Each structure stands twice: as C-alpha cells, then as structure tokens.
Amino acid sequence: MAMDTAAAPPTTTDPASSADSAPDLAAQVRADGVEFVLAVFVDLAGKPCAKLVPVEAVEELQSDGVGFAGYAAGALGQQPSDPDVIARPDVSSYTPLPFVRPGLALVHCDPHVEGKPWPYAPRIILRAVLARAAELGLSLAVGAEIEYFLVNRDEHGTLTVADSRDTAAQPCYDARGLTRMYDHLTAVSKAMNSLGWGNYANDHEDGNGQFEQNFAYADALTTADRVITMRYLVSVLAEQRGMTATFMPKPFTDRTGSGMHMHLSLWRGDEPAFPDASDTRGLGLSPLAYSFVGGILDHARALQAVIAPTVNSYKRTGAVSTRSGATWSPRKAGYGGNDRTHFIRVPDGNRVELRGGDGSANPYLAAAAALAAGLDGIERALDPGEPGDAAATASRPELPPTLLHAVEALAADPVIGGALDAAGPGVSEYFGEVKRQEFFDWHGTVGAWELDRYLTAF
Structure with missing residues (x-):
C-alpha cells in the first residue's frame, strides 16, 4: 500500500538504441562467475518461459538467440506447425541471481520469428506503444506494487x-x-x-x-x-x-x-510532464496529466481485460466485504486525491496510481494498455471532471463484473485493442479469444459452491 514519489527522471533503458554500446553478455557472465543463464520471455498470460543456457554457449545465445516451440510455450499466437520462436537477449536486462542458485543469472529476451520481432510477444508490444509515445516527445515511468x-x-x-x-x-x-x-x-x-x-x-x-x-x-x-x-x-x-x-x-x-497497482508518470526528456503547482483542482496536476487520467477512465472497462485478465480477478473487484472490513479494490472508474477507494488515486502531482490491476496482470501489456488509454486522452484533450466528485463517479459505468464482460468491452474498444495490436494485427482478437475460452472453461466446471447450493436443494 505504498509507493515512492516520481520526483526524479527514471533511468531509461533502450536496448534497441544502445545495443552497440551494451556490455558483452559473455564477458559479464564470466566476470560474475556465472555458470548458467536463464533466457526468459513471457507469453500473453505472463507465464515466464526460459531455457537454461550454460556459460559455454552464451556467445551463441547473444548472437543467435535460443529457440522455442511457440505453441508449446503458451499463449503466443502460434500453432504446432509454425516456425520456432527465437528469443534474443536484451543484454541490458542481464541479472545475476546468486541468491537463487550460485552461478545463476537471468536475461530478458525479445521473441522473434523468422528474423522479425513477434507481434504476439508482450515485450515487443510494450516497445511498440512506447515508440508511439516517443513520437509525441513523451516517455513513461512506472512503479509497481x-x-x-x-x-x-x-x-x-x-x-x-x-x-x-x-x-x-x-x-x-x-x-x-x-x-x-x-x-x-x-x-x-x-x-x-x-x-x-x-x-x-x-x-x-x-x-x-x-x-x-x-x-x-x-x-x-x-x-x-x-x-x-x-x-x-x-x-x-x-x-x-x-x-x-x-x-x-x-x-x-x-x-x-x-493488486498490482501501477504508479504512472509521463516525462519530456528529464522533465516531468505531470506536476503543475498552479492546478486549481488541488491535485497539483497539469492539463496534460488530467487528459491522461481522462483517457484511462474513458477506456477503463476495456482496460480491465488487460490489467485484470483472469476469471479470479473479478472475485477481487466484485468483492463486497472482507474479514478486515474493506476490499481496497475499485468498482467504478472514478478518480480523486489521496483516497485508496478510487480507480485512479492521485497521491501527489508527480504521478497517478492505477488501482484496477491485480497480481495476474502481465506487466508489459498492462503498461502498454494504460499508456495507450492515457495518450488517447491527451490527443482528445479529455477532461475527467472534478476529482472525487461523487455524482460524476456514480454516473460512470461500473467496471466489468466478469472476465467475459471485460473481454466484450475490449472487443468494442479500438484504443485498448490497438495497444495489443501495436506490433502487428490480430493480437487483440487472439487475446480476447484466449480469455473468452478461459471464462467458459471455468463456467463449465462444477465447483464446491454449486454442490453446496444445489446438491439437495430440489
């Protein structure tokens, strides 16, 4: 329930533009006494996939990548007959893990197919949406709880x-x-x-x-x-x-x-784009920041399919009460100041906190979709209304009650769907079908609640 304030520019990592100056992976591995490297990427559901590469093959990992059968790996938009996914390491993400196993390290990878970035790969999707922001002179900083x-x-x-x-x-x-x-x-x-x-x-x-x-x-x-x-x-x-x-x-x-609450802030180079001491609404936000918030609120229902992407997610956002007396999860797309009941909380003028996401969210897709929604708000100069306005919040539609409702909202929202399709078409439709099938798999399973309620009811 805490997060640092975004008062200084984030450390920007752009492996695509700094590949030539990036340290040599093999040299780093040997300098750290690493014996094995986990070459990692995630599927659309956020499942971490990896191969364990010995130090003797690290040069080949860096130059050629390592191959995976994409259909076997998970939700990656592939069929058994499709060519291999080749995971190419982003050397800047190299992470030694001696506290897990002596001699172990990890490197995050960008999946490619037949030499091209694979548009169904979450890391590739986020890169594409970040590139859209860069065209507007903006970059996104994120903190995650x-x-x-x-x-x-x-x-x-x-x-x-x-x-x-x-x-x-x-x-x-x-x-x-x-x-x-x-x-x-x-x-x-x-x-x-x-x-x-x-x-x-x-x-x-x-x-x-x-x-x-x-x-x-x-x-x-x-x-x-x-x-x-x-x-x-x-x-x-x-x-x-x-x-x-x-x-x-x-x-x-x-x-x-x-939850997986995300603290979001936009930057122009080293200058934060959100703070504005002259804000008459009292939150310390700039007009750009308010439009960013307006975009997220406008696309909240479809956004939930990405930041709350499981059947179980809607047991959290739909909860009425808990043992402690509060659910800490929003039910409507409202915003306000330092108030944890809102979909978007504004702790200070440096950042906004998106509270609709949960622990099952794929962080690459969550950041990409939230950014796309916010950029749409900026491009349309949306006004989210007064912060904490009970009447305004009450007039907004409730967040989706189930995963199926969220997927239907996603299918009808070209902005959030466009974020998933940022690196290539078809991803949003594929993602929606995967999640729709997930819902019906659950719906078709007889559970304890049904047995308790119906076994001797008739």
Missing part, C-alpha cells in the same frame, strides 16, 4: 496461509507477522537491493498471509522486466522455505485480494 500471499496446500487441496499464527482480524502492518516471515522477506529485500532496484519497504498487507515488497520506479520496460523477475524471485525463495507464493488475485473468499 507487488502483493502476494504465502500459503500451503494440503493433500486434499485445502489452502491455508503459511503462517498458522497469522489469524488477526486486521493483520495489516502487523509487526509480529512481519517478524515471523523475516527470513523470507529479508531474503527478497536483500536480493532486490543487491540488484540496485531500491527496495524501500516490506509490509504485511490487509489479508492474513499477504505481503507487499516495494522497489523504486523506472522506465516502463525496466519495471515490467523487474515485475517478472520479482515474481520469479519471490516464488523460488518461498519454495526454498517450504511455502508457495501466489499472485492469484483472490485466493481466499473472505480476505482482501492481491
């Missing part, structure tokens, strides 16, 4: 929090809960800080067994890479201690869900 639960699951499938003493009705910020998970939380914190990410807070969140670990904001691509790396780190470090870390939006019916 990573929330997750630490759980165990018994042989019967019953889910419990990993800390059996974590039973308080309002466990948020509980010092004792933090101390009991000290070894895990500090291992993650030390890992982030050793990588230069700037971990600045680690807290017990609102749900029993729920935690959040924050790191400093950066340019959008770097932050998206770090979210994927962070999820990997948290997962494997939890497993080393016999726990499961889940970023599932709503693993427990009666407890707060896990």
Whole structure:
C-alpha cells in the first residue's frame, strides 16, 4: 500500500538504441562467475518461459538467440506447425541471481520469428506503444506494487496461509507477522537491493498471509522486466522455505485480494510532464496529466481485460466485504486525491496510481494498455471532471463484473485493442479469444459452491 514519489527522471533503458554500446553478455557472465543463464520471455498470460543456457554457449545465445516451440510455450499466437520462436537477449536486462542458485543469472529476451520481432510477444508490444509515445516527445515511468500471499496446500487441496499464527482480524502492518516471515522477506529485500532496484519497504498487507515488497520506479520496460523477475524471485525463495507464493488475485473468499497497482508518470526528456503547482483542482496536476487520467477512465472497462485478465480477478473487484472490513479494490472508474477507494488515486502531482490491476496482470501489456488509454486522452484533450466528485463517479459505468464482460468491452474498444495490436494485427482478437475460452472453461466446471447450493436443494 505504498509507493515512492516520481520526483526524479527514471533511468531509461533502450536496448534497441544502445545495443552497440551494451556490455558483452559473455564477458559479464564470466566476470560474475556465472555458470548458467536463464533466457526468459513471457507469453500473453505472463507465464515466464526460459531455457537454461550454460556459460559455454552464451556467445551463441547473444548472437543467435535460443529457440522455442511457440505453441508449446503458451499463449503466443502460434500453432504446432509454425516456425520456432527465437528469443534474443536484451543484454541490458542481464541479472545475476546468486541468491537463487550460485552461478545463476537471468536475461530478458525479445521473441522473434523468422528474423522479425513477434507481434504476439508482450515485450515487443510494450516497445511498440512506447515508440508511439516517443513520437509525441513523451516517455513513461512506472512503479509497481507487488502483493502476494504465502500459503500451503494440503493433500486434499485445502489452502491455508503459511503462517498458522497469522489469524488477526486486521493483520495489516502487523509487526509480529512481519517478524515471523523475516527470513523470507529479508531474503527478497536483500536480493532486490543487491540488484540496485531500491527496495524501500516490506509490509504485511490487509489479508492474513499477504505481503507487499516495494522497489523504486523506472522506465516502463525496466519495471515490467523487474515485475517478472520479482515474481520469479519471490516464488523460488518461498519454495526454498517450504511455502508457495501466489499472485492469484483472490485466493481466499473472505480476505482482501492481491493488486498490482501501477504508479504512472509521463516525462519530456528529464522533465516531468505531470506536476503543475498552479492546478486549481488541488491535485497539483497539469492539463496534460488530467487528459491522461481522462483517457484511462474513458477506456477503463476495456482496460480491465488487460490489467485484470483472469476469471479470479473479478472475485477481487466484485468483492463486497472482507474479514478486515474493506476490499481496497475499485468498482467504478472514478478518480480523486489521496483516497485508496478510487480507480485512479492521485497521491501527489508527480504521478497517478492505477488501482484496477491485480497480481495476474502481465506487466508489459498492462503498461502498454494504460499508456495507450492515457495518450488517447491527451490527443482528445479529455477532461475527467472534478476529482472525487461523487455524482460524476456514480454516473460512470461500473467496471466489468466478469472476465467475459471485460473481454466484450475490449472487443468494442479500438484504443485498448490497438495497444495489443501495436506490433502487428490480430493480437487483440487472439487475446480476447484466449480469455473468452478461459471464462467458459471455468463456467463449465462444477465447483464446491454449486454442490453446496444445489446438491439437495430440489
């Protein structure tokens, strides 16, 4: 429930323009004593895919990439008969991981097919939308709040929090809960800080067994890479201690869900484009920032299909109450000041916080879609209305109640659909069909609720 203020320009990473000056991957690997490199990319669902490349083959990895059967990897827009996906490493994303395994490192990759960037690859999509912003002289900085639960699951499938003493009705910020998970939380914190990410807070969140670990904001691509790396780190470090870390939006019916709140700010070179001390609305935002907010609000329903992309996501945004007394998830597309009930919160004039996303969001797609929505607002000079206006918020449509509703909104929204299609056509339609099928797979499964309600009801 915290995030640093965007008061200084982000460190911009643009591997495409700095490839010639980037350090040699093989030299870095050998200097760090690395023996194996995980060559990583994600599919549209955010699944991390990798091959483990030995140091002896790192030169080939850098020059030629490494091949994957795209259809087997996941939702990548491929069929079994299609040519291989070749993952080409972005050397600037090289990350040593000695705290996971001695001699291990990771590098994020850009998927290509037959020599061309693959338009269904989330990293390629984000690059394309960032290029659109660059044409307007703008760049995007993003900070991401990573929330997750630490759980165990018994042989019967019953889910419990990993800390059996974590039973308080309002466990948020509980010092004792933090101390009991000290070894895990500090291992993650030390890992982030050793990588230069700037971990600045680690807290017990609102749900029993729920935690959040924050790191400093950066340019959008770097932050998206770090979210994927962070999820990997948290997962494997939890497993080393016999726990499961889940970023599932709503693993427990009666407890707060896990969000992935994104703090967004636009920049013109080294100058922030959002702050304006003369703002008469009192939030310290510039007219450009208000139009950016207006664009996100205008496309909120379709945006949810991207930033809340699972069946389970809508158990979080649709929750009426939790054990702690609050859901901390928005139901309408409103905005306001430092008020965590809004879809967009404005903590200060440097940034806006998009609170509709959750732990299942693909960070590349989430940043791309949010940026596209905001840019549309700027191009149309949209006015979001007065902040915190109850009447204005009430007049806005509610966020989609299910994944299927969100997918239908996506299909009808050319801006959010266009963001997914930024690197090539057909991606939005494919993504929508994947998610539509996900909804009907769930809908066609008989669950415990139905048995409890109907087994002897008639």
